Amino acid sequence: MADALDLTADALTLEREWKTPDRGTVGIIFLIITESVLFLTFVAVYLVYIGASVTGPYPKDVLETPILATVCLLSSSLTIVAAEWALERNRIGMFRIWWLVTIVLGLYFLFDTGMEWKKLIYVDHLTISTNLFGTTFYSLVGLHASHVTVGMIFLLLVIGVNLLGFPIETQKRRVKFLSWYWHFVDAVWVIVFTVVYIISTR
Amino acid sequence: MASIDYPLERPKVGTKDWGFAEHMYDWVATVDHKKLGIMYIVSALLFLVIAGIMALVIRTQLALPNGHVVAPDTYNRLFTMHGTTMVFLLGMPLVAGFSNYLVPLMIGARDMAFPRLNAFGFWIFLFGGFLLYFSYLGGSGLYGAGSAPDVGWFAYAPLTEKPFSLGHSTDYWALGIIVSGIGTIASAINVIATTFSLRCPGMTLSRMPMFVWVMLIDSWLILVAFPPLTAAQIMLLLDRYLGANFFYTQRGGSAVLWQHLFWIFGHPEVYILIFPAFAILSEVIPIFSRKPIFGRPAMVGAVVAIGFISLGVWAHHMFAVGMTSYANSFFAASTMLVGIPTGIKIFNWTATMYGGKVNLKTPMLFCCGFLLQFLIAGLTGIMLAIAPFDWQLHDSYFVVGHFHFTLAEGLVFGIFAGLYYWFPKITGRMYNEKLGKWHFWLFVIGVNLTFIPMHFAGILGMPRRIYTYQAGRGWEFWQFSATIGAYIQAIAVAIYVWNVVHSAIKGEPAGDDPWDGWTLEWATTSPPPEYNFEKLPVVRSSRPLWDLKHPHDPDWKYE
DSSP states (O other): OGGGGGOSHHHHHHHHHOOOOOHHHHHHHHHHHHHHHHHHHHHHHHHHTTTOOSSSOOHHHHOOOOHHHHHHHHHHHHHHHHHHHHHHTTOHHHHHHHHHHHHHHHHHHHHHHHHHHHHHHHTSOOOTTTOHHHHHHHHHHHHHHHHHHHHHHHHHHHHHHHHTTOOGGGGHHHHHHHHHHHHHHHHHHHHHHIIIIIITTO | OOOOOTTTSOOOTTOTTOOHHHHHHHHHSOOOHHHHHHHHHHHHHHHHHHHHHHHHHHHHHHHSTTOOSSOHHHHHHHHHHHHHIIIIIIIHHHHHHHHHHHHHHHTTOSSOSOHHHHHHHHHHHHHHHHHHHHHHHHTTGGGSSOOOOOSTTTTOTTTTSTTTSOSSHHHHHHHHHHHHHHHHHHHHHHHHHHHHHOOOTTOOGGGSOHHHHHHHHHHHHHHHHHHHHHHHHHHHHHHHHHOOOTTOGGGTOOHHHHHHHHHHHHHHHHHHHHHHHHHHHHHHHHHHHTSOOTTHHHHHHHHHHHHHHGGGOGGGGOGGGOOOHHHHHHHHHHHHHHHHHHHHHHHHHHHHHTTSOOOOOHHHHHHHHHHHHHHHHHHHHHHHHSHHHHHHHTTBHHHHHHHHHHIIIIIHHHHHHHHHHHHHHHHSBOOOHHHHHHHHHHHHHHHHHHHHHHHHHHHTTOBTTOSOOOTTSSOHHHHHHHHHHHHHHHHHHHHHHHHHHHHHHHSOBOOSOTTOOOSGGGGSOSSOOTTSOSSOOOOSSSOHHHHHHOTTSOGGGTO
16 A cells, blocks of 8 residues: 555655755754753753852862863863764864864873872762752763763774774764764853853852 | 574474474564564563553552552562553563564565664563563662662662662663663664665655654654763662762762653653654554545644754653742743644644544554543643643652653553554454454543542642552542553453454455555565565555556646
8 A cells, every 4th residue: 555655756855965964963953952951951960050069168268260170171072073074074084183182181180180189079078969059060071071981982982993994084074973972062061151250160 | 402503494484394392493584574563562561461460469459548458669660660560561562663664664665774684683671671561570689689770760869879779770771771771772873874774765754654754753853862861860870889979969960861851851852752643543544434534744744843842841740849930931931832743733633533434443442542642641640741730740640640641641551552453463453343443442441440530539649650548548449440440451451452463363355455445564464474574565645546446537747
């Protein structure tokens, strides 16, 4: 019965010219939307609890603005675009270099977060249970850092399989989605940075 | 069991060599959207039976004053697990099950956009449910007897904090729902990607069946409503395990924040739950009225409007916590506003029936039941939207009656309509019409006998969630009739289960298109083959099968 639906000539034209969006593109866009709502919730809670801590330490006493880490993370968005650009033109050597630069920048960001937390915990004695600032700070920054970590695992996976001989140029579409995710993580950092290091330290 | 090398020696589909192990392997390893859809629906119905039995115990406990059927702490666990199960393990898998089974068939696709993600979503949902129920064994950890969560389905802080909720029962509640929520989100992304990307040639968004439209908006709501819940539950677990202070009021945390986060999820959630019913009605009523749906663009517009307005009404659950009068007014107004698109939908379904050739088969009976019952539910909803009225009846049995009217008499009526309507498609056999009618009438009597009295008990001051009550407060009659109604509902559901099991095995063969349908799922065989359509269809109107059956008067000439 189904094939009786389409036996006219204009149906064939319709079929030939029919275009729908790529399923992966739609999927990743909506994944990013739902992730954004997750971050939005944590950001909103952080904002609500600014100044609600009953005891110290308070943000303006202990937070140091992580300028270098921020510059690294944001520039990794550019280097991953460069890597994609190289992959698009099948210049695998260039792709690998830019991809590794992206990884190094991301790893530095994670390292810097780790050092910041070490300082906060051991020097300033701020843990997640100390006060509401600690609670919201570690959960929001930690949520972001965990997303960077997930992105990092995938970045390493791509370069790892490529260095082991997997032809990454067959996976341009997936590399593109990974780079969108990375941009998303970077964009979230802009908001986290503004909220945590600028608004709450005033 | 002998070793089986499936990838090497897998018997051909449908051959008689298939034993039990082969069938099990086939279902467990499947990525077919129809099998996953069936598994979603079957597991939802299993959870319905479990949570229904819990409801019967609750009703038995409340039937007479000073009841002692179960212990008080068991009672708290029962209503918590009943609510949690009905919302997360019945409602959500029904959303996923119906959209999984029907969306690809209706848009002329061979499967969902991400079949493996689909299988992942189902299994993680199911194991999330198991995790929740495992609390009965593991709730107290290593200390001995197990216990399930007893904090109510919305688990208000600070009662969920460590000092007030010892053991692990609350952790099972949070973890089980986070895990099954991941499955829900996976399935929602899948539905959206399928709808946008896999429509068959000619299936523009404006020609898409109403069912697919509603499930598309439903998936959107899932994606924006579930993360706040997940976030809140992560915060709760941080509080409980790492000593964070989110909802720990002694250290400046806010219990009201939990309420905000929960209801930012919770109110869109009730629309997420009711949308499958909307979707099913929009397909069933036109078919059994022999009329295309009235005001199709308005119907789509209404569902999109609900998809956005419902995100801004959550605090009407919190009128009693002492918000500012501005906030109260805002949420009262937005709640009434959401009644407008819902009203449009009710009006358009009724208008579809008006002047049509109405055929009162069981699915249509359930649709008519839905229209009447859900209207009442909507009206008590508008009453509760008025903040001063809500202050009077907050946390009373009136509220219990109201939301059971929306969900038990709204959602469940719609779901039964859909289950009867697509039964011949899913199984290839016809259900027993006579038993179906018995099911419907007993169910109508049962639900009304159960939930109408709850409103009166609430107006007479009966608070919700109380373990028992004294005689002489005027609640006995209402509580007793509610209990009778609950048992009648149970009989009705038992008839349904018998009907399904019996008809699936011995029913009359139904043929491919028993209802003279207009959407693409009726264009393939019943049950559909694994690939759905031998050749992808090409459509030119919103009723492609009408065009096919009436080549001299096709719809596309007028659309």
